[in-house]
Amino acid sequence: MKNIAILGTGMVGNTIGTKLVSLGYKVKMGSRTANNDKAVAWANSNGMLASNGTFAEAAAFGDIVFNCTSGQVSLEALQLAGHENLQGKILVDLANPLDFSKGMPPSLTVCNTDSLGEVIQRQFTDVKVVKTLNTLNCQLMVNPGMLTNAGSLFICGNDAEAKALIKSLLQQFGWEKIIDLGDISASRGTEQLLPVWVRLMSTMGTPMFNFDIVQ
Numbered sequence: 001m002k003n004i005a006i007l008g009t010g011m012v013g014n015t016i017g018t019k020l021v022s023l024g025y026k027v028k029m030g031s032r033t034a035n036n037d038k039a040v041a042w043a044n045s046n047g048m049l050a051s052n053g054t055f056a057e058a059a060a061f062g063d064i065v066f067n068c069t070s071g072q073v074s075l076e077a078l079q080l081a082g083h084e085n086l087q088g089k090i091l092v093d094l095a096n097p098l099d100f101s102k103g104m105p106p107s108l109t110v111c112n113t114d115s116l117g118e119v120i121q122r123q124f125t126d127v128k129v130v131k132t133l134n135t136l137n138c139q140l141m142v143n144p145g146m147l148t149n150a151g152s153l154f155i156c157g158n159d160a161e162a163k164a165l166i167k168s169l170l171q172q173f174g175w176e177k178i179i180d181l182g183d184i185s186a187s188r189g190t191e192q193l194l195p196v197w198v199r200l201m202s203t204m205g206t207p208m209f210n211f212d213i214v215q
Helices: 011-022 037-045 055-061 074-081 116-123 138-142 160-173 184-191 194-204
Strands: 004-007 027-031 050-054 064-067 090-093 128-132 153-157 178-180
Touching: 004 011, 004 055, 004 074, 011 027, 011 037, 011 064, 011 138, 027 037, 027 055, 037 050, 050 055, 055 074, 064 074, 064 160, 074 116, 090 116, 090 160, 116 128, 116 184, 128 160, 128 184, 153 160, 153 184, 160 178
Parallel strands: 004 027, 004 064, 027 050, 064 090, 090 128, 153 178
Antiparallel strands: 128 153
16 A cells, blocks of 8 residues: 655645545655644544655655645645655645635636646656646545535546546545546646636535536
8 A cells, every 4th residue: 555645734635634544544744844733733633654744754755645735835845845755756736726815716826828737747747747636625525425416526647547546546535426637738627617616615605515517
């Protein structure tokens, strides 16, 4: 069973990391400092399979790395993780390039002809970037059964084997309807769903919903 790194100590990182530990994976949560309070608390509450350290220590530990950082700081976090620690590995990118500087709703810092997923792939050419889980609430990411109809989950990336491995991991989360959108440029589409998602959350008064593709 592969070791997994989580970059980021927020709700997304906490939720993904806790789920992976429950599935029996060894998980190290990374942050800017070795003794980040949130990371230490998470590790202490998740038993022997959970640990914490710096971004670099986590990336070195993980066979698979989950980017659960805020999209505005993802590139900095990955630089701190280190090219040498990420080389040849699968990087699951959950981040969205949301800009809240002018309040709600947020805009996108990169869109239309580019995406955060593509930017990451260009800067880390020897990393297998897989974009997924970025179009829904973190609770639903790991427990789609919370909805009567779980809906659709999107995945994209340049490496077919990497996508297949992550798809099998997502199935362990409970996902059945996973749609492969193709190469990493499809991140443009999934990231641009976020302005719609934010509007829906405001209108519906809850983040507990998902998109579904029907034919």
